[in-house]
Amino acid sequence: MQTVEEIVGVMSSQGLRVTDQRRTLAGLFADTPGYLSPKDVYDYMGRTYSGLSFDTVYRNLRVMEELGVLEQVVFEDGVKFKLHCRETHHHHHMICLQCGRTHPITFCPMEQTKVPGDFTVVKHKFEVFGYCSSCSQEEPSAEGKA
Known part of the structure; x- marks a missing residue:
């Protein structure tokens, strides 16, 4: 921080x-x-x-x-x-929807994206949303509810 x-x-x-x-x-x-x-x-x-x-x-x-x-x-x-995170190299994040904690994605998915020859990429963003292990354990399972 x-x-x-x-x-x-x-x-x-x-x-x-x-x-x-x-x-x-x-x-x-x-x-x-x-x-x-x-x-x-x-x-x-x-x-x-x-x-x-x-x-x-x-x-x-x-x-x-x-x-x-x-x-x-x-x-x-x-x-x-x-x-802004302190990472100095280009990267993306996985973001927990509950607590907001982020985890870096260590490679750039753009490197594996086929860009048409007539398109020039000037910037991009890539975020993955989900729940970290702490937050997913806090959620009661739907099966356990009656």
């Missing part, structure tokens, strides 16, 4: 002005191991910064994602963000 100072350092090194709100955002993501929806972030920030608009929160999330501080993933219930 990255510290607030490490996150702030990345933002400032990329030319982003570090405001109190952005420092608070950095603290929120440094303390949160899983994914947060923009609404989660807005609700949290609204407790400290009255009058803060949802658009401002969302714009900051997008800027932080563009700088590589945050990762964005599209879940069935919408877009969520989490602190």
